[in-house]
Amino acid sequence: MKRVVITGAGTINALGHSVADTMTALAEGRCGIGPLAFRDVERLSIQIGGQVRGFEAAGRYNRQQMSLYDRFTQFTLAAAAEAIAQSGITFSGELAAKSGVVLGTAGGGVSTWDDNYRSVYEDGKNRVHPFVVPKLMNNAAASHVSIEYNLKGPSFTVSTACASSNHAMAQAFQMVRTGMAPAMVTGGSESMLCFGGVKAWEGLRVMSKDACRPFSANRNGMVQGEGAGIFVFEEYEHARARGADILCEVAGCAMSSDATDIVMPSKNGAARAIAGALNDARLNPEDVGYINAHGTGTAANDKTECAAVADVFGPCADKLMISSTKSMHGHLIGGTGAVELLACIMALRDGVIAPTIGYEEADPECALDVVPNEARNAAVDVVLSNAFAFGGMNAVLALRKV
Amino acid sequence: MSVTDKIIEIIAEQAVLETSDVTKESTLEDLGIDSLGLVESIYAIEEEFDITVPFNANEPTNSDFDISSISKIIEVVERLLKEQAG
Numbered sequence: 001m002k003r004v005v006i007t008g009a010g011t012i013n014a015l016g017h018s019v020a021d022t023m024t025a026l027a028e029g030r031c032g033i034g035p036l037a038f039r040d041v042e043r044l045s046i047q048i049g050g051q052v053r054g055f056e057a058a059g060r061y062n063r064q065q066m067s068l069y070d071r072f073t074q075f076t077l078a079a080a081a082e083a084i085a086q087s088g089i090t091f092s093g094e095l096a097a098k099s100g101v102v103l104g105t106a107g108g109g110v111s112t113w114d115d116n117y118r119s120v121y122e123d124g125k126n127r128v129h130p131f132v133v134p135k136l137m138n139n140a141a142a143s144h145v146s147i148e149y150n151l152k153g154p155s156f157t158v159s160t161a162c163a164s165s166n167h168a169m170a171q172a173f174q175m176v177r178t179g180m181a182p183a184m185v186t187g188g189s190e191s192m193l194c195f196g197g198v199k200a201w202e203g204l205r206v207m208s209k210d211a212c213r214p215f216s217a218n219r220n221g222m223v224q225g226e227g228a229g230i231f232v233f234e235e236y237e238h239a240r241a242r243g244a245d246i247l248c249e250v251a252g253c254a255m256s257s258d259a260t261d262i263v264m265p266s267k268n269g270a271a272r273a274i275a276g277a278l279n280d281a282r283l284n285p286e287d288v289g290y291i292n293a294h295g296t297g298t299a300a301n302d303k304t305e306c307a308a309v310a311d312v313f314g315p316c317a318d319k320l321m322i323s324s325t326k327s328m329h330g331h332l333i334g335g336t337g338a339v340e341l342l343a344c345i346m347a348l349r350d351g352v353i354a355p356t357i358g359y360e361e362a363d364p365e366c367a368l369d370v371v372p373n374e375a376r377n378a379a380v381d382v383v384l385s386n387a388f389a390f391g392g393m394n395a396v397l398a399l400r401k402v
Numbered sequence: 403m404s405v406t407d408k409i410i411e412i413i414a415e416q417a418v419l420e421t422s423d424v425t426k427e428s429t430l431e432d433l434g435i436d437s438l439g440l441v442e443s444i445y446a447i448e449e450e451f452d453i454t455v456p457f458n459a460n461e462p463t464n465s466d467f468d469i470s471s472i473s474k475i476i477e478v479v480e481r482l483l484k485e486q487a488g
Contacts, residue, residue, distance in 0.1 A: 045454070203445070204441065204459070205441050205444070205457055205458055205459045206458075206459050206460060207458075208458075208460070209458075219460065220458055220460045220461050220464075221458060221459075221460045263438065264437070264438075297460075298459075298460050299459070299460040299461070300460075
């Protein structure tokens with residue numbers, strides 16, 4: 001088994017258009033959630049979200065690219081450029097032949113579906129652009145990353161709702177760990193903040209109209225975000241040999257299925273994934289200093305997640321910190337685990353624990369140290385990142401300081 | 403059909419029961435309707451009466467929609483029909 005390290009990170013999300021800006025915002029406890037701005041927003045009952053602002057695709061991408069890049073692909077390529085530049089890796093020869101890209105997304109090109117349905121149904125048009133299909137397909141973003149960076153190894157897209165990115169990164173980790181690939185580009189993206197995307201979520205009646213307040217007794221639901229998080233996972237010796245800056249080590253992962261309910265989370269399923277990740281990384285509960293929670297701000301997730309953590313960690317649960325950064329960047333659905341991995345890297349590298357903002361009232365069912373409202377300086381050696389999806393599919397990653 | 407009969411019909415269908423098995427005193431719990439069934443029932447009520455029901459599944463008891471019994475649901479729907487008329 002090979003050791004796997006992260007040598008590059010990139011992002012775009014409501015908190016910033018780069019890793020540095022995002023980490024600054026996370027450390028400041030800044031909220032990126034605000035009024036949504038897009039066509040027909042006035043017909044929505046949910047009008048807030050963590051929307052990416054100031055991102056002009058025109059100018060960044062040429063006309064031909066624009067006809068092929070849905071917003072989720074645009075985000076992915078922007079984040080991938082940052083991650084690969086930071087890593088300093090160049091994919092050529094044998095390295096290119098074996099390295100690939102595994103990304104997560106729940107919805108893929110949602111706004112392309114939305115725009116084109118509107119055009120044929122509402123506007124009564126009978127013709128759509130020839131590239132609608134290659135633009136909206138869930139693997140479009142991964143494909144464009146492979147094309148842009150000459151990644152010729154195993155590449156595909158994983159779709160497990162809110163756990164998509166964590167499942168993708170778990171898969172990429174396994175590929176590097178087993179020697180199948182020397183390096184993998186991985187992470188995920190999502191862009192559902194359009195009329196149809198938000199309208200579909202409204203139907204579930206789990207969205208908040210005012211704020212995402214994970215673990216707070218007065219929480220009233222989730223708030224959607226959008227963006228991408230992309231990373232370079234690389235075999236440790238390969239990274240060392242080329243003198244790469246190592247951000248942290250991916251120490252282990254676990255995936256589990258609740259096999260119970262299509263939307264209600266299960267404590268047992270979550271606990272099995274958390275315990276599984278510790279076991280896979282050969283870590284003990286007392287080793288973990290911080291958990292980036294799934295922490296959606298819904299009644300169901302937060303209490304189930306806290307109960308699962310309490311089960312796995314026993315008395316150690318009182319010593320660890322657990323925060324949900326969704327309070328700041330919103331829930332990026334299939335891209336959320338990727339953006340949240342940045343909070344894990346910040347904890348390990350900089351010793352800064354991102355807070356859970358919007359925390360107003362203690363909930364006895366979430367009685368853990370949720371790092372309320374203000375970031376904290378703390379040296380931690382091991383962190384976990386949780387993701388628990390609709391459909392009962394869970395993926396937890398364990399990261400370690402190098 | 404009256405508002406009461408319509409609501410009982412919607413709830414009965416959701417609970418997979420005969421309308422005669424649903425009374426105004428029934429609670430959703432009695433009828434075996436869980437949180438998903440509740441959200442579907444509210445959707446059916448909104449569609450039937452063309453109203454918007456203020457309900458957030460994260461704070462079911464805090465919403466402006468009392469779901470403690472069928473008669474309470476009927477009361478609220480009748481109020482919403484008046485408020486949202488026209």
